[in-house]
Amino acid sequence: MSKNNRDFFKQKKIWSEVKDELLGCYLVPYFNKMMSMSKPILYVDCFAGKGKFDDGKNGSPLTALDSLDRSIAQYRTAHPYGEFTPEVYMQFIELNHAKDLVANLANQPMGRCEIIEGKFEDNIIPLLQNANKRYRNLNVFLYVDPYGVKVLNAALFDSLPTAFSTAELLINLNSFGFIREACRVMKVTFREREDEIFSDIEEYDSSVMDSIAELNAIAGGDYWHSIITDYSKGTIDCYQAEKAFSMQYKLRLRQKYNYVLDMPIRLKAGQHPKYRLVHATNHPDGCTLMADNIAKRTDRLVIEIQSGGQLSLIPQTAENERIDDNVLEEKVRRLLSTTTEFTRLNKFLAGFYNEYGVLCDLSRLCSGRSGSILKTFEKNGEILVSRNPACTDKRKPTKFWQEGKGNTLMLRRKRL
Known part of the structure; x- marks a missing residue:
């Protein structure tokens, strides 16, 4: 009962x-x-x-x-x-x-x-x-x-x-x-x-x-x-x-x-x-x-x-794991190694969380902020990124790292 x-x-x-x-x-x-x-x-x-x-x-x-x-x-x-x-x-x-x-x-x-x-x-x-x-x-x-x-x-x-x-x-x-x-x-x-x-x-x-x-x-x-x-x-x-x-x-x-x-x-x-x-x-x-x-x-x-409000220098997951950026970068690279064709950003991110769990928020993986992993990979030439629209109204290349509201982003690893 x-x-x-x-x-x-x-x-x-x-x-x-x-x-x-x-x-x-x-x-x-x-x-x-x-x-x-x-x-x-x-x-x-x-x-x-x-x-x-x-x-x-x-x-x-x-x-x-x-x-x-x-x-x-x-x-x-x-x-x-x-x-x-x-x-x-x-x-x-x-x-x-x-x-x-x-x-x-x-x-x-x-x-x-x-x-x-x-x-x-x-x-x-x-x-x-x-x-x-x-x-x-x-x-x-x-x-x-x-x-x-x-x-x-x-x-x-x-x-x-x-x-x-x-x-x-x-x-x-x-x-x-x-x-x-x-x-x-x-x-x-x-x-x-x-x-x-x-x-x-x-x-x-x-x-x-x-x-x-x-x-x-x-x-x-x-x-x-x-x-x-x-x-x-x-x-x-x-x-x-x-x-x-x-x-x-x-x-x-x-x-x-x-x-x-x-x-x-x-x-x-x-x-x-x-x-x-x-x-x-x-x-x-x-x-x-x-x-x-x-x-x-x-x-x-x-x-x-x-933690009673006490901050940690390295963020923790809900499993109480401390995940630094080196670990995240290694896991992103591992997933990218299987991405041989251009893939939608949101599908790639969903695959990351599905494979590894919720190790961090979206901003650590991809955002306009300096140091986000995928933005850094793009800057270093590790990945190729295709954005639509490719240019702003002022004819400058777009740099967005979020999909939605008409924006789409495709990525893949750069072939050696």
Whole structure:
């Protein structure tokens, strides 16, 4: 039986703020992009909660609605004389707190969003099937922030890219919860102190798995078996098992989504992650936007939370790794070695983050600032760059390092 978790909404914790910041900051450009393509959008918050915490801070539903407001305002500013009727359908599924959610969204315009009271697993497939029949060229975004891992459904996630025009996922993966249940089902002793591993995880659902088949359905395969076997032998510890499972989970998602990133949420350096936010998309622009978003949230998480506001001379990743420019340059060169034809900048950047993880923000890789890696490579003659437009209105060569608003940039390594 799932926990009610009502105490979770008394006060919004700092890691929930980081999580909702990641969601909200990404949704603004996501909505902008889809509205500019004149395609309808279905946004589903699969575990919506109350909508607002008891301390007055917004939950994920109001975060998403506020992001939509900002996107619409930006779109209307950019198109002041155009007729604009956004086709954005906001759906919120909630089992335990639906009445509170209705009350907290009472000020929303009529018909702007729909609240579905009930279980995610009972409602999501009928919801998606009905939407698929009703709307053509529909773009779907699922925000999946469950109390545990039991309801995660790999087959459902697999089906979305073929059923809809585009599909994106942002999943709160309780990877340690999966490891613990996998140990229990495989009769392996979970050697860690549960009060340390699961402390502060109000999202954790104490409901248990019944079988290996159920765990396979969640993970999308049996790859986790060997990880638990290694853990049982003492070859790896719990932290290494969690990291291995998270990596394999991302690789499994990449069977249907070209780009999959994750952000571990931990409160102290060296501490086990409380959970991982996993983003999946088939579009390089979405990947680069999310990667830069994760990098900015990482600064907040590492500097403000883990380090008490103390700055570091070398920036850290969310995995608490210090990555200097020499390491970044080596990885960029390695990826460039596989780039024999001219490649769009955003596709190259998405490939970098997909391959190596979110090691830095976009400005360290490519920007107009002195010292950014790709700008330095261009200056040193290591890469060839083709920009469109090639010249400014004053007939000077363009030097931009960002795509968008009619600007495109192609690059490849210089042949020896």
